[in-house]
Amino acid sequence: MTTILVADDDPDILELVDYKLSQSGYxxxxxxxxxxxxxxxxxxxxxxxxxxxxxxxxxxxEVTLEMxxxxxxKNTPIILLTAKSMEQDTERGFAAGATDYxxxxxxxxxxxxxVQAALGRTV
Amino acid sequence: xxxALVVSVLLLLISIFAMLVTTVIIRLVRTKTEARSxxxxxxxxxxxxxxxxxxxxxxxxQELKRIDSSQFDEISEAMLSKVKGRAKDILVSFLYSRGAxxxxxxxxxxxxxxxxxxxxxxxGNVGIPEAREPLESMxxxxxxxxxxxxxxxxxxxxxxxxxxxxxxxxxxxxxPVPFGAVLVALMRIGSQGKGSVKAGLEFGGTRCRAVTAExxxxxxxxxxxxxxxxxxxxxxxxxxxxxxxxxxxxxxxxKAIRPLSECLESHKxxxxxxxxxxxxxxxxxxxxxxxxxxxxxDEDYQVARAAAKAASQMGPAGIEQLNLIAASNSxxxxxxxxxxxxxxxxxxxxx
Amino acid sequence: xSVAGMAPIIATVLRILNWxxxxxxxxxxxxxxxLIILASINLGSYFRRKSLTGLEDALSSPATLPVSVLMPAxxxxxxxxxxxxxxxxLQYPQLELIVVDDGSSDATFDRLREAFxxxxxxxxxxxxxxxxxxxxxxxxxxxxxxxTVIRKHSVGKKTDAVNAAIxxxxxxxxxxxxxxxxxxxxxxxKVAMPFIDDPQRVVATGGAIRPSNGCSxxxxxxxxxxxxxxxLAKIQVIEYLRAFLLGRTGxxxxxxxxxxxxxxxVFRRDVVIxxxxxxxxxxxxxxxxxxxxxxxxxxxxxxxxVTFVSEPVCWTEVxxxxxxxxxxxxxxxxxxxxxxxxxxxxxxxxxxGTLGLLAVPYFFFFEVLGPVVELTGFFLLIVALYFNxxxxxxxxxxxxxxxxxGILLSILSLLIxxxxxxxxxxxxxxxxxxxxxxxxxxxxxxxHAYWRLEGVFQALxxxxxxxxxxxxxxxxxxxxxxxx
Numbered sequence: 001m002t003t004i005l006v007a008d009d010d011p012d013i014l015e016l017v018d019y020k021l022s023q024s025g026y027x028x029x030x031x032x033x034x035x036x037x038x039x040x041x042x043x044x045x046x047x048x049x050x051x052x053x054x055x056x057x058x059x060x061x062e063v064t065l066e067m068x069x070x071x072x073x074k075n076t077p078i079i080l081l082t083a084k085s086m087e088q089d090t091e092r093g094f095a096a097g098a099t100d101y102x103x104x105x106x107x108x109x110x111x112x113x114x115v116q117a118a119l120g121r122t123v
Numbered sequence: 124x125x126x127a128l129v130v131s132v133l134l135l136l137i138s139i140f141a142m143l144v145t146t147v148i149i150r151l152v153r154t155k156t157e158a159r160s161x162x163x164x165x166x167x168x169x170x171x172x173x174x175x176x177x178x179x180x181x182x183x184x185q186e187l188k189r190i191d192s193s194q195f196d197e198i199s200e201a202m203l204s205k206v207k208g209r210a211k212d213i214l215v216s217f218l219y220s221r222g223a224x225x226x227x228x229x230x231x232x233x234x235x236x237x238x239x240x241x242x243x244x245x246x247g248n249v250g251i252p253e254a255r256e257p258l259e260s261m262x263x264x265x266x267x268x269x270x271x272x273x274x275x276x277x278x279x280x281x282x283x284x285x286x287x288x289x290x291x292x293x294x295x296x297x298x299p300v301p302f303g304a305v306l307v308a309l310m311r312i313g314s315q316g317k318g319s320v321k322a323g324l325e326f327g328g329t330r331c332r333a334v335t336a337e338x339x340x341x342x343x344x345x346x347x348x349x350x351x352x353x354x355x356x357x358x359x360x361x362x363x364x365x366x367x368x369x370x371x372x373x374x375x376x377x378k379a380i381r382p383l384s385e386c387l388e389s390h391k392x393x394x395x396x397x398x399x400x401x402x403x404x405x406x407x408x409x410x411x412x413x414x415x416x417x418x419x420x421d422e423d424y425q426v427a428r429a430a431a432k433a434a435s436q437m438g439p440a441g442i443e444q445l446n447l448i449a450a451s452n453s454x455x456x457x458x459x460x461x462x463x464x465x466x467x468x469x470x471x472x473x474x
Numbered sequence: 475x476s477v478a479g480m481a482p483i484i485a486t487v488l489r490i491l492n493w494x495x496x497x498x499x500x501x502x503x504x505x506x507x508x509l510i511i512l513a514s515i516n517l518g519s520y521f522r523r524k525s526l527t528g529l530e531d532a533l534s535s536p537a538t539l540p541v542s543v544l545m546p547a548x549x550x551x552x553x554x555x556x557x558x559x560x561x562x563x564l565q566y567p568q569l570e571l572i573v574v575d576d577g578s579s580d581a582t583f584d585r586l587r588e589a590f591x592x593x594x595x596x597x598x599x600x601x602x603x604x605x606x607x608x609x610x611x612x613x614x615x616x617x618x619x620x621x622t623v624i625r626k627h628s629v630g631k632k633t634d635a636v637n638a639a640i641x642x643x644x645x646x647x648x649x650x651x652x653x654x655x656x657x658x659x660x661x662x663x664k665v666a667m668p669f670i671d672d673p674q675r676v677v678a679t680g681g682a683i684r685p686s687n688g689c690s691x692x693x694x695x696x697x698x699x700x701x702x703x704x705x706l707a708k709i710q711v712i713e714y715l716r717a718f719l720l721g722r723t724g725x726x727x728x729x730x731x732x733x734x735x736x737x738x739x740v741f742r743r744d745v746v747i748x749x750x751x752x753x754x755x756x757x758x759x760x761x762x763x764x765x766x767x768x769x770x771x772x773x774x775x776x777x778x779x780v781t782f783v784s785e786p787v788c789w790t791e792v793x794x795x796x797x798x799x800x801x802x803x804x805x806x807x808x809x810x811x812x813x814x815x816x817x818x819x820x821x822x823x824x825x826x827g828t829l830g831l832l833a834v835p836y837f838f839f840f841e842v843l844g845p846v847v848e849l850t851g852f853f854l855l856i857v858a859l860y861f862n863x864x865x866x867x868x869x870x871x872x873x874x875x876x877x878x879x880g881i882l883l884s885i886l887s888l889l890i891x892x893x894x895x896x897x898x899x900x901x902x903x904x905x906x907x908x909x910x911x912x913x914x915x916x917x918x919x920x921x922h923a924y925w926r927l928e929g930v931f932q933a934l935x936x937x938x939x940x941x942x943x944x945x946x947x948x949x950x951x952x953x954x955x956x957x958x
Binding site (some may be wrong): 124138154237331424465 | 519521528531534535536537538564593594595596597598600614615617670671673674796818867868869872874875878879881882885886888889892893896899903908928
């Protein structure tokens with residue numbers, strides 16, 4: 001089963017994404033901050049990561065940077081999820097090595113299709 | 124005298140004790156309810172999430188409709204601002220069927236400020252047109268935070284019809300509202316409201332025109348260049364001129380180059396000259412490079428620095444000129460060197 | 475004259491002093507009461523706003539003014555990289571960080587250079603506000619981090635470093651942060667919010683500060699809030715709660731906020747430049763800056779606001795031993811006298827509204843003269859008891875009222891904290907806090923009064939100002955811990 005790591009400090013969003021992806025047949029690791037995101041990514045080597053940009057300890061962008069320096073994880077696709085819609089954040093996210101970007105409020109269906117697209121691209 | 128002291132000691136002791144007891148009770152109640160509600164919340168959220176994903180069995184749906192807890196209302200309301208698309212439609216129609224929306228509209232007309240604010244925030248999130256009127260009347264509330272909240276909610280509602288109300292609120296000096304909040308609200312309403320925004324130029328005051336300039340720049344369409352140019356040239360307010368110049372830079376139409384160049388003249392206000400440098404850099408026309416380079420020797424160091432920065436953003440032509448100045452003995456050499464060094468540091472490295 | 479012969483005179487003097495003391499006491503408590511009421515009102519509006527604070531909006535709005543964060547650092551090699559990183563990852567749409575390496579003799583600069591890939595740039599720095607220490611070089615970080623590091627010679631003053639940073643700052647708002655302060659992720663946006671809500675009028679805002687002793691932190695953010703282990707620090711937790719939840723909140727409501735803590739405040743850069751930046755000769759630089767901002771803005775005759783944000787956003791380490799605490803409090807007290815003296819035009823001046831008529835006199839009569847009155851009262855009480863002028867019961871009652879009132883204020887701030895922010899969620903905290911607010915009155919309060927008195931005397935003697943300019947780490951911020 002394909003494993004996806006989801007990190008967001010908002011329980012509503014975490015649950016929504018977790019459920020949607022689980023229903024679609026993915027194994028989901030749901031965590032609520034950047035510290036756990038890095039820990040679990042190293043332990044479980046997910047096939048894809050969905051990261052909130054503004055979460056405690058390590059922002060989604062920092063986690064992305066961290067992943068890109070890890071030989072085992074540097075190619076893992078990362079989708080950033082954030083409430084901000086500022087251009088420079090997108091820029092920073094992509095510069096850090098994110099694969100895709102979605103802004104909140106988001107549509108669970110759209111997220112699913114983006115997840116599939118991102119996974120398809122790497123296979 | 125002594126009696127007064129005794130009474131005060133007693134009073135103080137009683138109030139200290141009362142406060143302590145209140146503190147303890149508040150804490151007790153909170154920890155208790157928090158523990159209980161955390162469990163309950165997880166359950167309800169799970170149910171809601173499955174409902175939104177259209178995965179509930181018929182039986183569970185019946186169950187869901189019968190839930191009568193304020194906590195569930197809160198969870199669903201919180202969810203509103205986080206989803207869009209089909210999930211949001213489902214949620215809104217669900218809230219309608221629960222009567223939550225009618226109740227909220229009613230609450231915006233009641234006196235209690237806290238309830239009104241909550242209701243307003245909720246309606247803004249739902250985004251139903253019926254919410255517009257009560258929200259617009261809240262723009263005239265005597266408390267600034269209520270007015271600000273109403274503006275934010277109107278933005279979330281996103282109805283172009285509320286543009287005139289927002290614009291007149293921004294000019295109300297007796298009951299001032301935050302400029303930035305109005306700007307964000309208008310941005311959220313987006314291009315549909317642009318017609319009404321432009322109409323605001325005719326009757327609006329300084330702040331209204333400033334908002335307009337900003338919004339037109341944000342939408343970034345070339346057809347608004349003419350309006351912005353006339354604001355830049357004719358508006359009496361510096362604030363409006365500054366915002367127009369910035370907006371013209373953002374839109375990037377070459378039509379704006381000439382009127383902008385005129386703003387660089389030395390008798391114009393420093394702030395306008397600085398902003399204009401940035402705007403011309405954003406348009407990025409090669410022919411303006413020389414004009415900007417001349418400013419490196421300007422008497423005002425702020426203008427000179429802004430000009431150097433602008434030139435460094437204008438591609439090879441600008442950089443070439445900067446290098447020339449940097450090698451020279453002119454006053455501008457220091458600024459040129461700084462701008463070049465900054466550019467080099469910020470350039471994506473080879474690694 | 476025999477001792478017995480003097481008795482009637484002493485008795486009269488004591489009676490007069492007695493009445494004086496009583497009215498002093500009444501006046502002080504009335505002011506406290508006003509502050510309490512205002513703080514409660516503020517609590518109401520906090521709840522109103524909580525439902526939709528607009529923070530999210532502000533984070534994505536182009537109208538949110540960009541901020542230059544200024545961080546003076548002197549021998550901070552241990553924590554500087556973490557602090558810098560913590561600032562740059564603050565939630566805010568656009569910010570730059572300017573670190574001033576103020577003549578460090580350790581590896582402060584090297585740590586920064588390694589961590590952020592610094593590169594030196596030639597820069598002509600305009601002298602918008604005065605600086606003394608010579609600037610050696612300016613460095614910026616490669617890549618996306620908007621970080622500038624200024625290396626300069628130290629003159630032993632934090633204010634000189636901040637002024638240098640003001641000259642380099644490029645954004646319209648400046649935020650001064652201590653290098654050893656721990657900030658919450660939303661600290662900046664919360665404290666800058668008043669500027670976003672009311673950009674025409676707000677010129678300065680300050681955030682609430684809490685002691686960080688005992689708390690755990692990870693990557694420059696607080697992870698768990700706990701009570702400090704030492705009682706001296708526990709008492710300071712109560713002091714800070716009182717000062718920020720009651721004092722500053724109340725003064726801010728009255729439009730008379732005089733102190734914005736140096737550990738975390740946001741200012742409009744043009745206003746700070748217009749008043750010439752920090753006064754390099756001032757001891758109480760933070761209060762002095764705010765006082766001069768008030769004077770300048772009133773002079774312009776345009777409406778303005780200096781606002782306090784009561785939500786706790788910044789955590790700093792407080793002294794845990796008596797010697798250091800004594801030095802700190804002496805310095806605060808000296809700073810206050812210095813500020814009030816250099817801005818004496820504010821005193822009782824109706825032109826400055828509540829600030830001139832209420833806040834400044836309050837600071838003079840109750841903060842500066844407070845320790846004098848308190849210690850004299852204490853002394854007289856003992857004398858009176860010795861001569862049997864007052865009855866023991868009466869004296870005891872009077873003392874009890876004074877002490878209970880102090881405890882009342884502490885408990886009230888605990889209640890406010892409980893209702894509003896409840897950052898301390900352990901039961902143990904409550905119990906320790908109550909005990910601290912009681913024992914504070916026996917020993918600490920008298921000691922504190924004595925330290926403040928020392929400070930007042932030092933200010934009056936105008937002792938050389940630099941000799942103890944560097945108590946702990948060379949850079950000490952002014953955050954009055956008293957109810958002010």
